[in-house]
Amino acid sequence: MSLPNHFELLATDGPARTGRLTTPHGVVRTPAFMPVGTAGAMKGMHWREVRDAGADIVLGNTYHLMLRPGAERIAALGGLQAFTGWNGPMLTDSGGFQVMSLSELRKVKEEAVTFRSHIDGAIVELSPERSIEVQRLLGSDIAMQMDECVRLPADRSDIDRAMQLSLRWAERSKRAFETAPAGYMLFGIVQGGDLPQLRQASAQGLVDIGFHGYAIGGLAVGEPQEVMLAMIEEVGPVLPKDRPRYLMGVGTPDDILEAVARGVDMFDCVMPTRNGRHGMAFTRYGQINLRNARHADDSRPLDETSPWPSARNYSRAYLHHLVRSGETLGAMLLSEINIAYYQQLTDGIRQAIAQGTFADFRARTKSEWEKGDIAPR
Amino acid sequence: MSLPNHFELLATDGPARTGRLTTPHGVVRTPAFMPVGTAGAMKGMHWREVRDAGADIVLGNTYHLMLRPGAERIAALGGLQAFTGWNGPMLTDSGGFQVMSLSELRKVKEEAVTFRSHIDGAIVELSPERSIEVQRLLGSDIAMQMDECVRLPADRSDIDRAMQLSLRWAERSKRAFETAPAGYMLFGIVQGGDLPQLRQASAQGLVDIGFHGYAIGGLAVGEPQEVMLAMIEEVGPVLPKDRPRYLMGVGTPDDILEAVARGVDMFDCVMPTRNGRHGMAFTRYGQINLRNARHADDSRPLDETSPWPSARNYSRAYLHHLVRSGETLGAMLLSEINIAYYQQLTDGIRQAIAQGTFADFRARTKSEWEKGDIAPR
Numbered sequence: 020m021s022l023p024n025h026f027e028l029l030a031t032d033g034p035a036r037t038g039r040l041t042t043p044h045g046v047v048r049t050p051a052f053m054p055v056g057t058a059g060a061m062k063g064m065h066w067r068e069v070r071d072a073g074a075d076i077v078l079g080n081t082y083h084l085m086l087r088p089g090a091e092r093i094a095a096l097g098g099l100q101a102f103t104g105w106n107g108p109m110l111t112d113s114g115g116f117q118v119m120s121l122s123e124l125r126k127v128k129e130e131a132v133t134f135r136s137h138i139d140g141a142i143v144e145l146s147p148e149r150s151i152e153v154q155r156l157l158g159s160d161i162a163m164q165m166d167e168c169v170r171l172p173a174d175r176s177d178i179d180r181a182m183q184l185s186l187r188w189a190e191r192s193k194r195a196f197e198t199a200p201a202g203y204m205l206f207g208i209v210q211g212g213d214l215p216q217l218r219q220a221s222a223q224g225l226v227d228i229g230f231h232g233y234a235i236g237g238l239a240v241g242e243p244q245e246v247m248l249a250m251i252e253e254v255g256p257v258l259p260k261d262r263p264r265y266l267m268g269v270g271t272p273d274d275i276l277e278a279v280a281r282g283v284d285m286f287d288c289v290m291p292t293r294n295g296r297h298g299m300a301f302t303r304y305g306q307i308n309l310r311n312a313r314h315a316d317d318s319r320p321l322d323e324t325s326p327w328p329s330a331r332n333y334s335r336a337y338l339h340h341l342v343r344s345g346e347t348l349g350a351m352l353l354s355e356i357n358i359a360y361y362q363q364l365t366d367g368i369r370q371a372i373a374q375g376t377f378a379d380f381r382a383r384t385k386s387e388w389e390k391g392d393i394a395p396r
Numbered sequence: 397m398s399l400p401n402h403f404e405l406l407a408t409d410g411p412a413r414t415g416r417l418t419t420p421h422g423v424v425r426t427p428a429f430m431p432v433g434t435a436g437a438m439k440g441m442h443w444r445e446v447r448d449a450g451a452d453i454v455l456g457n458t459y460h461l462m463l464r465p466g467a468e469r470i471a472a473l474g475g476l477q478a479f480t481g482w483n484g485p486m487l488t489d490s491g492g493f494q495v496m497s498l499s500e501l502r503k504v505k506e507e508a509v510t511f512r513s514h515i516d517g518a519i520v521e522l523s524p525e526r527s528i529e530v531q532r533l534l535g536s537d538i539a540m541q542m543d544e545c546v547r548l549p550a551d552r553s554d555i556d557r558a559m560q561l562s563l564r565w566a567e568r569s570k571r572a573f574e575t576a577p578a579g580y581m582l583f584g585i586v587q588g589g590d591l592p593q594l595r596q597a598s599a600q601g602l603v604d605i606g607f608h609g610y611a612i613g614g615l616a617v618g619e620p621q622e623v624m625l626a627m628i629e630e631v632g633p634v635l636p637k638d639r640p641r642y643l644m645g646v647g648t649p650d651d652i653l654e655a656v657a658r659g660v661d662m663f664d665c666v667m668p669t670r671n672g673r674h675g676m677a678f679t680r681y682g683q684i685n686l687r688n689a690r691h692a693d694d695s696r697p698l699d700e701t702s703p704w705p706s707a708r709n710y711s712r713a714y715l716h717h718l719v720r721s722g723e724t725l726g727a728m729l730l731s732e733i734n735i736a737y738y739q740q741l742t743d744g745i746r747q748a749i750a751q752g753t754f755a756d757f758r759a760r761t762k763s764e765w766e767k768g769d770i771a772p773r
Contacts, residue, residue, distance in 0.1 A: 060718055060725040088692065088717045096695050096713050104710055315465065318473050333481055336473050340465045341437055347724065348437040 022231050025204060026263045026284075030373045034255065034282040037372040040232075040263050042108040042160035043202040044100060047075040049263060049284040050368050052275065052361045053110060054292065058083040059093075059103045062292050063347070063354040066105045072327065072355060073362030076108040076160075078287045081153055082117035086136050086143070090156040098158025110287070111159035112267070113150045113192075113208075116168050116236075127167060129184070147188040151195035151205075161232070162199075164192035166208040168237045171246075178212035185210045186224040193228055204231035206265060212237060213246050215253040222257035232263040235283070239269045244277070251281045272301060272364055273388070276381050279368055286365075291357030296350040298342035301360040302330070305388040309353065313395040314339040327359035399608050402581060403640045403661075407750045411632065411659040414749040417609075417640050419485040419537035420579040421477060424452040426640060426661040427745050429652065429738045430487060431669065435460040436470075436480045439669050440724070440731040443482045449704065449732060450739030453485040453537075455664045458530055459494035463513050463520070467533040475535025487664070488536035489644070490527045490569075490585075493545050493613075504544060506561070524565040528572035528582075538609070539576075541569035543585040545614045548623075555589035562587045563601040570605055581608035583642060589614060590623050592630040599634035609640040612660070616646045621654070628658045649678060649741055650765070653758050656745055663742075668734030673727040675719035678737040679707070682765040686730065690772040691716040704736035 026049075028038045040047040054061055054069055057080045061069050069077060079099055084090065096102045099109050115132065118125055122134035122143075131146035147165040154162035166185035169178050189207045196205040207225035211217030225233060235254055238247045251266065258264060265285035266278050275286055291301060298310040302322045314335040321330045321338065329352050341349030364384070371380035403426075405415045417424040431438055431446055434457045438446050446454060456476055461467065473479045476486050492509065495502055499511035499520075508523035524542040531539035543562035546555050566584045573582040584602035588594030602610060612631055615624045628643065635641060642662035643655050652663055668678060675687040679699045691712040698707045698715065706729050718726030741761070748757035 058717075058721050058723060059714070060721075060723040063724045063728075065725070065728065083721075087721060088713070092693060092713070095693065096711065102711070102714055102717075104714070316469060316472065334473065334479070336465070336469070337436070337479055337481070340435075340479075344435050344437075344460075344464060346435060346437040347440045347727070348442070350724070351440075351442065351728070 021229050022205075023201070024261055025202070025231065026261065028261060030375075032372045032375050032377040033280070035279050035368075035372050035377045036282055036284060037369045038263070038284065040284075041202075042076070042204070044106070044108045044160050045075065047108055047285075048369055050275070050279050050365050051075055051285050052365045053078045053285065053287040054358050054361075055080070055287055055289045056103070056105070057289075058087065059099065061354075063296065063351040064292070064358065066103065068355050069105070069358060070107065072359040073366060074107075074358065076110060077105055079109055079111045079157065079159065080117060081111045081114035081150060081157070082121065084111075084157060085114060085145075085153045086138050090153040094156035094158070100158065108160045109158075110161040111154045111157055111163065113147075113163045113165040114145055114153065115150065115165045118145060119168060127184075129187070147191040148195040151192050155199060161204045161206060162196065163234060164189045164205065164207050164230075166210055166236055168210065168240065169212055170240050171213055171237075171242045173212055175214060175217075178210075178214055179217055182210040182212075182217050182221045186221060189225055189230075190228055193230070206230055206232040206234045208234045208236040208267070209254050210237045211250075213242055213250065215250070218250050218253045219257055222254045226257060226259060230262070232265060233258050234265040234267050236267045238266065239274070244274060247274070248277055248281060251278055251283060255282050272361070273385070275361075275364065276368070276384060280377070280381060291361050292354045295353035295357045298349070298353065299357075300338070300353050301357045302392075303384075303387050304390065304392040307392050309335065309338045309342045309349075311339075317396050319393070319396060321356065325356075325359070326363060327356060330356045330359065398606050399582075400578070401638055402579070402608065403638065405638060407752075409749045409752050409754040410657070412656050412745075412749050412754045413659055413661060414746045415640070415661065417661075418579075419453070419581070421483070421485045421537050422452065424485055424662075425746055427652070427656045427742050428452055428662050429742045430455045430662065430664040431735050431738075432457070432664055432666045433480070433482070434666075435464065436476065438731075440673065440728040441669070441735065443480065445732050446482070446735060447484065449736040450743060451484075451735065453487060454482055456486055456488045456534065456536065457494060458488045458491035458527065458534070459498065461488075461534060462491060462522075462530045463515050467530040471533040471535070477535065485537045486535075487538040488531045488534055488540065490524075490540045490542040491522055491530065492527065492542045495522060496545060504561075506564075524568040525572040528569055532576060538581045538583060539573065540611060541566045541582065541584050541607075543587055543613055545587065545617065546589055547617050548590055548614075548619045550589055552591060552594075555587075555591055556594055559587040559589075559594050559598045563598060566602055566607075567605055570607065583607055583609040583611045585611045585613040585644070586631050587614045588627075590619055590627065592627070595627050595630045596634055599631045603634060603636060607639070609642060610635050611642040611644050613644045615643065616651070621651060624651070625654055625658060628655055628660060632659050649738070650762070652738075652741065653745070653761060657754070657758060668738050669731045672730035672734045675726070675730065676734075677715070677730050678734045679769075680761075680764050681767065681769040684769050686712065686715045686719045686726075688716075694773050696770070696773065698733065702733075702736070703740060704733060707733045707736065
């Protein structure tokens with residue numbers, strides 16, 4: 020059954036696309052990078068800074084939120100937006116991925132996954148139906164189907180089994196989502212590991228079921244970049260052109276450029292905030308390690324041409340000092356600088372596609388990264 | 397020798413005073429609470445938030461800054477204001493107190509203190525002259541003399557010896573400060589433990605030497621509040637009325653109210669940020685522990701009448717969740733809420749003194765604290 024389409028394609032430039040996705044909490048400009056606010060908070064950032072940095076939409080983790088503070092509690096408090104104060108679109112994952120990566124004693128069965136909470140040791144069951152129920156309670160604008168993600172490399176039989184299970188869960192997820200009010204969306208997730216045939220079968224199976232949008236999951240889990248890009252290319256022709264495409268958990272700025280070049284519209288990744296907490300800055304010069312002693316006496320900012328004030332107004336020497344001293348402010352500043360850089364990148368991508376100059380933009384951006392950082396003073 | 401006076405007394409209300417202290421980097425309204433930015437950063441806060449919360453002046457710790465990133469380095473980078481981006485008045489302590497509390501193998505001699513750095517184990521010497529040199533290199537608007545602070549309870553002979561040593565160091569500090577440019581200030585520090593006679597002798601000795609302002613040190617080090625207040629009362633009549641008085645390392649909101657009632661003009665304390673990191677909020681209802689389960693389902697803000705947006709716009713349930721989850725945002729929000737409360741308190745104090753209603757303000761503020769927090773919903 021076909022679902023209403025809330026995605027509007029504004030322009031294409033080769034396979035690259037730019038558009039608008041309209042959610043109950045606002046419009047998302049695509050290609051979009053979604054900062055990850057794991058447990059209802061962006062690590063080291065105020066929500067106003069996330070918004071100011073240019074993010075239209077953020078991601079929340081169902082696994083974390085259902086365990087603490089609990090989906091029913093958040094619903095009683097008015098949903099994720101009212102609870103957190105982020106007054107914009109939110110996408111939530113299904114919780115399945117983190118059950119696999121964070122919890123102990125997990126048992127995957129046809130009916131549901133059972134696991135032990137990493138917080139209090141409680142035994143919790145998560146079925147596709149419960150995952151949708153939780154995401155509805157959270158009030159997320161875009162819910163994800165529950166799937167099983169296999170870490171690569173893996174055997175064909177394991178990848179196939181997980182992909183088939185994910186397809187059956189996709190069907191159950193869609194049924195469970197039927198009562199959701201108009202405007203809210205459910206995305207299916209393509210699985211199939213690094214095997215083109217299985218990827219195509221997964222995508223076709225999801226299209227037959229019909230979703231508001233389609234995610235490509237199970238990538239950026241240990242495989243080389245070219246494998247990831249090849250899988251996107253396999254899946255692209257199968258997916259309907261008029262629906263948004265979301266590459267889950269990706270990635271570096273280069274991953275984003277390359278995936279956009281292959282028709283991807285949405286991304287999420289913890290990299291900008293996690294690397295920021297470890298003293299790494301993303302800039303037009305590539306990634307810079309502020310922990311490095313070369314910055315200790317350098318009064319120049321990270322990037323004097325950045326549109327983000329903190330990248331212009333604080334010296335490398337100060338950022339170096341904060342990182343070396345373990346000051347929270349160092350993590351705070353680098354997190355916002357990195358989120359702003361990712362938004363600056365997707366903003367540039369959107370403009371370039373609209374103007375039909377994406378190939379130029381991609382080449383210029385890469386050549387700036389390759390030039391590397393300015394020499395120490 | 398008398399030093400120029402940069403303090404203007406605007407109004408008094410009993411012993412309570414309100415005034416203006418003019419520094420090279422701006423005016424400080426008194427009574428003033430100075431947030432502590434230990435190592436050139438406020439823990440969990442952007443400088444713009446410190447300013448927005450109403451702080452006119454902040455404190456930096458000489459001990460931390462001289463060890464990392466180093467005073468000569470900060471000077472080469474343009475001084476503390478240029479280095480940190482805090483474009484307002486800064487007071488620095490002498491470093492002596494933290495040598496005593498943080499470093500190992502410290503040896504106090506007449507000439508200098510020798511200690512082992514807690515960062516890299518290096519042997520460092522700090523003399524009164526070097527302390528002034530470091531504070532001049534940092535570019536602090538208000539420098540403090542080096543002193544020796546004795547933890548209470550202590551023997552009279554120990555307190556006396558430390559007080560006499562501090563007086564001799566005061567004289568050396570003043571000589572070392574002679575070359576400082578006009579407008580920069582040096583404060584002497586009254587010692588003498590919990591012994592009225594020694595406190596008076598210390599204050600008189602400092603007045604004879606002559607300083608821009610006078611601090612009361614060696615309090616809030618383990619003694620009951622009434623001892624602290626009694627010592628302020630002993631010292632008050634000895635100090636010149638036209639100079640600012642600074643009670644070091646104090647304290648709770650109640651300590652501040654009571655010390656202002658006894659003529660103190662300036663305060664500093666890590667309590668608002670440190671307690672904030674531990675889930676405690678200062679409000680007009682007194683101190684509130686957000687870790688407490690009573691807040692888990694409470695959609696009401698901490699204080700809907702607060703002038704600080706975060707105290708009005710986030711629910712207790714959300715703050716509780718952030719604290720329980722160990723999210724940085726919890727520490728960030730509670731730190732700014734607490735700093736804003738301290739500034740709100742001193743703002744109220746200043747207005748009340750100017751209007752001659754300080755006694756009322758003090759009684760009303762205390763009765764609100766005593767009423768306690770609103771009942772759980």
